[in-house]
Amino acid sequence: MASLCSDEWRAICDKFTNAQHLTDVESRNDPENDPFRSKYKARELLREIYCSLKSRGAGEEDGGGESGDQRPPEPPVDVQREDVFSQGLSGDSAGGLRAAKLGAVEYYLGVNHVDTEELSAGQEHLMNCMKQLEKCRVSSENVSLFIHVRNQLGILWAGREETETAQGYLETAESIYQRYNKEEGSPPTDMTEYFATEENLLTHQERTKRFELAYTHTMYYLAQVYQNLGQTERAATYCHSTLQRQLQLNQFSPMEWALNAATLSQYYITKGRYMEGRHCLSAATVISGLAGEVPSEAAAQESETESERRDQLRQKRAEIARCWIKYCLNLLQDAKKLLEDSTGEMDTDRQEELKGERRREEEEEEKGRKSALLFGSEDTFDSIASLEEKVQCLFPLDFTEARGVFLVGQNYVTQAKEYFEMDGYVTDHIEILQDHSSLFRGLAFFEQDMERRCKMHKRRVDMLEPICNDLNAQYYLLIRRQLMFELAETYNEMMDLKLTLANRQADTQSLDNHTIKKFNSLCSASAKYFQMFLDSLASPEGKLPEHLEEEVLRPALVARFRVARLYSRLICSTPTAQLENLNKSLENYKYVVQYCEAHLEAGAAVETELELSKEMVGLLPLKINRLKARMAANN
Template sequence: MAVVQQKEPSCDSCSQTRKKKTNMASVSSDEWRTVCDKFTNAQNLTVVESRNDPENDPFRSKYKARELLREIHCSLKSFEAGEGEAERGGEEIGDQRPIEPPVDGQLEDGFGQGFSGDSPAGLRAAKLGAVEYYLGVNHVDTEELSAGQEHLMNCMKLLERCRVSSENVSLFIHVRNQLGILWAGRDETETAQGFLETAESIYQRYIKEDGSPPTDMAEYFTTEEKLLTHQERTKRFELAYTHTMYYLAQVYKNLGETERAATYCHSTLQRQLQLNQYSPMEWALNAATLSQYYITKGRYMEGRHCLSAATVISGLAGEVPSEAAAQESETESERREQLMQKRAEIARCWIKYCLNVLQDSKKLLEDSIGELDTDRQEELKRARRREEEEEEKGRKSALLFGSEDTFDSIVSLEEKVRCLLPLDFAEARAVFLVGQNYVTQAKEYFQMDGYVTDHIEILQDHSALFRALAFFEEDLERRCKMHKRRVDMLEPICNDLNSRYYLMIRRQMMFELAEIYNEMMDLKLTLANRQADTQSLDNHTIKKFNHLCSASAKYFQMFLDSLCSPEGKIPEHLEEEVLRPALVARFRLARLHSRLISSSPSVQLENLDKSLENYKYVVQYCEAHPEAKATVETELELSTEMVGLLPLKINRLKAKMTANN
């Protein structure tokens, strides 16, 4: 990141600066001090006093500040007229018609245009422009956007008389930042983009061609003894550019340019740390949110770094007040609520990190039927050493967060969870345990009482963590127990939820429970076949198998019933969001009914009839709605095949029953 050079001025340069500050007004020191005092009061009213304005008069202090700014503007115009300077584009406030903003690409950046920034006329124009800027911000803050736009554009017009220099570059950037915010708020994203990208180019060009700490706008109205130091100027200028980057991140996000948005967001967060200008919890939440972008792109090193930094920086906000302290003080109660909520949200981002790492690893290692491909696993393990060497190189090239006080803590936290995809059960379990720890943290705040939707989403993520870990488990009995844990955490809540208020969530849980029981059924049958070798299954195993099979069928049927009308009528047309789940549920029900084990021919016949009925539904629905075929190609192919085969099996069973009778 480019940093303004911090050169200590000589005594001569300091005196020259002071001389300019006094002479530029060409008025008595008392008159100029009055202007400076008014500006100081206006700033105090805007920044400090406005916080205490009553609810029934929320802009009282800002209206007072506006009047002071108008008086300053009149004084500046009076000074200018007294010197006999011809007015160039500086009409009285309120006399101008709104100026339309230039389109992207037509903005002048001010380099090499108009007067030199060191000339008296150029500086007077910049000072008038600064007043217009502050008036524009004042109007925007009081929700008078058109008037705010007019003043900001007046500032732009006045700056056309100036060449960009150390005395006015800050104003050049600030006014474009504000216009960018204004137009972004109107959903005119491309117009906002033009202003902000011009602000960015002005900053970058100034750093390259000059680089000295520039005058801050507030110094236009500051007496000699209150001028800022070089360090203070640098900090304010860099903060203005940080705001440019922050707003550009939002603009690029709205334009769908997610990669650029992430880059600007990351740089903004880094600069905020370097400048020590941030709220710990707000910064941490933004970093955690950024991690989710990196995670979706499989960039786990950057995602982990963002989350580790978020966790460490959030700790700078202090300890969560106790319940007793919260009950005694409303302020402590609000602080407790905010800290717990935001830290719980960061914990949820960690859960997503761990879950995505495990799921991506599963996709990498599974074969065509969803089982572990051991050959692929060994191949990846052999390549792991080279990957670990490249990890450190990647870290050095990444944009890292932290200061001397926090960097070591961030690195220490990162080391507790690897960013490389796990290749076996031990590595997967380490990631799982980190995720499970954050599940516990998140649930402490997002409890069922008060946060039903959030609590259930966390449980669903916990279930998904178990499912991903089970993929790596070679012991089928232990794998089955992991799925049982999923049932235990989801089933009670699913059965207790009120469908009237939580229908969609309940449908999700029904479908997931049906799939869990189906997976457990397959595992139990595989395990029983291995143990029994070629012998028939014992009664205990058959009973267990049928229980799991029936439980799966029950939840699939509950899901389908939830789609029916209050009168129990099956919908003729399935909505897009439930089309595939509904047809898959029908297909699975058909398979489950055909797999139930019974020694009674009549029960077998009943099960086969139900199976055929569900297979037929899939085929007939797709015939009536051809657009549905693409969503269930495999299921439709198998259903069509079974609709042809099952009647033969049913007829043979009927014939056998007749012969026995």
């Protein structure tokens, strides 16, 4: 700066360096009762720098400066959408550089105020920075500041849930980066170099890294903005690119990166994009293994005690394991939907058809993998690829393939449970057990041996039943309802399997006493848990609600329907017991019909069950009357 002598300029540079050190290093050691002490000191240094620049004629024409904490008018949405390239890319004039330097001080003051929870003052300084930049054309000397200030304003407005305003600032930052790279391409001056002596200027490589990191932040914030706007596909794309750039720039905290990658995998899974989901999870597992090392400044800033840090690492790795469980579970469930016929059994024709298409799918997988945005550097890519090979991303088409997916999922169940123990993590532990149960259910679909399939369902009962019975009904009501319903359905599946096995050997009338006893036991157990679920909906006085809430409407009516069906299927040794069961069955079928007649909106939730209930309400009285007639004749 021509108007400042070398000693004065060196003093400004020293103040700026001290302010940066106070902000980035000293502030981490500030006491709890004075958490912003270092940042307040940094603010005073920045104010002194600003006054020095102003007093030397650096900004006679600008309207910036300290204005206290008065809240300025909020910027219109379109203010950040202007074309900052309207005058083209060229070298800045001396006046433009002076404005950029003043703008940079305003920017750092704005960030300082935001960091100390003075948002209105922070916004004012950031907007003053924008005003200074209005005097400049985008050039290599100021493009970094153009992007940084819009990033910060995007964060500020997103925090106020003004998502569209945040979107405007961030999309402008993105367009500035893209157009600069297209028309200029050389790494620009970093803002810190405005206040650096010649011997402290950055290298070409460091300038590039810092500029790319600024744009990575833009993408990271845009991913969150698009997520909040419901643009999930766009959000996923930006999140994926952000993660890739963080690895390339070696600017990431391993566990934070890994959790973000694992979270992204869940989006891909819900879209049936298992190749991308597997890649994210494999990368998350490999990168999480780097935790404990210090690959970047971000990781070095962690300040937890060693024991807290170890506990957090265990927890986050367990959370990644849970994402793997969901991957395996969804892969099995989606394969089941693809292969099952109208009765819920394997469609063997469809199975053979898909097996014939498998080679083409494998070729497409390899092609897609090569064209995908892959994670990792040369050091980690092989590890990620090796982990991917241990679990398939194509739908399993037979028991052998399904078992491979199941075993991977079960392995991660074990890992997750090691951290999320029942003692201390009740809800998490039970959710993991429920996923384990669902893994068994998914595998059972592929098992053709009925006896072995039944044993898989018995494993589900054994892991869920003790917990369901031991849970406190007052504190864990919703979880108990889930477990009751699942146990009822599991016993029901086992009952159907036992009957199918028996019918392969003889008709129902010829069933031996052992088979009948086993069938009735499973039937009664299923009815018991459905009834327990229904009883949990009642008031403390035992009165059932006249109106079922939306979240329990379908489960409650389905439970009624299933109880009705189960009572009608019990094999009775005496006509009296059979008559009692048929009357209970009719009572429950009538409840479904009458409730749907009284609440017309309920019919849409249970169309199939309602139709069958109406049919049974018509048929069962005839069966009951015939049974009564036979009983009277025998007497």
